[in-house]
Amino acid sequence: MEAGEAKSKKAGGPRLCCICNQRRPVLKRPKTLQQICRECFYEVFEEEIHQVIVVNRLFKSGERVAIGASGGKDSTVLAYVLSELNRRHSYGLDLFLLSIDEGITGYRDDSLETVKRNELQYGLPLQILSYKDLYGWTMDEIVKMIGLKNNCTFCGVFRRQALDRGAALLKVDKLVTGHNADDIAETVLLNILRGDIARLSRCTSITTGEDGPIPRCKPFKYTYEKEIVMYAYFKKLDYFSTECIYSPNAYRGFAREFIKDLERLRPRAILDIIKSGEDFRIATTTKMPEQGTCERCGYISSQKWCKACVLLEGLNRGLPKMGIGRARGGINGDHTRETKAGSKSIETKQCGSLDF
């Protein structure tokens, strides 16, 4: 027991925040179970993110950085905290909001309204790109054609590329996303469950895509989802909290619930799963996919055509299942360069991509 806490208990006084020993605690910190006051919570929450940014050298002064902004809690808190830290610690970054409109009526149209308000609230310029403009299809139209079963594959592949295209348009040096510690632990587990060694080896990296068009960073890699929600709640941030109407995702949902159960028993479990993923090493004899460019659109790809082009071709030819499943025959034919370790195509990849 801390000295201040002991004193206040002995004196029969109220319990005090176990960090400052001055104010009344208003919350139990999910990561450490400490009883702390609101001011100390803000301080530790923001300071931990600042340390992650500094220790991992995520940014250089003068860089232009796009924040992938969906209007949800994670990216809204990221936009808020990053602009605060940028000012407070003089990072010297030029920040932008980048939103992808997947064309999901009743979901993304509403969340984009939130991002438009965030643009004004945080004073960050906003760029919106839509699937309709980029690919000629909205997700509503895609779901009408293919149904609910594989729609997350289309959405995830298109979003990944759309974010890169938006980043290129904004001429930014980096793209940051709101993926949090729970998301990463969940992805480590899913990659283990699928035996996807290639993705397992890279899903815990805080920066990815350094060899691609634009590096992506995850400043919330060690930030717990529960703390993000608490921070947004106490700070009264304006965010959109509805789940996507097209994403049932039973398998990912199961992994998510499993992690939440573990967290209830031992909060450190999330960090330990991430650590297991980080310490995982692939044997040097394992052949990994060779990175090249798509013959059709020039986007980064380990096959003849990138996944977005294959999926799009299927949609346009009225054969939407063409790009779903293992890439054998078809457009990428035998030219597919698969890893010996069994890196699968993205047939089973679901919303909240396994590649960050």
Ligand SMILES: Nc1ncnc2c1ncn2[C@@H]1O[C@H](COP(=O)(O)OP(=O)(O)OP(=O)(O)O)[C@@H](O)[C@H]1O
């Ligand atoms: N439509 C989008 N436009 C821009 N960025 C997006 C979009 N969808 C997702 N992202 C980025 O990818 C991150 C992870 O997305 P995911 O769909 O897993 O959302 P999430 O965990 O619900 O996050 P959020 O609360 O920010 O919506 C988001 O935090 C955001 O940075």
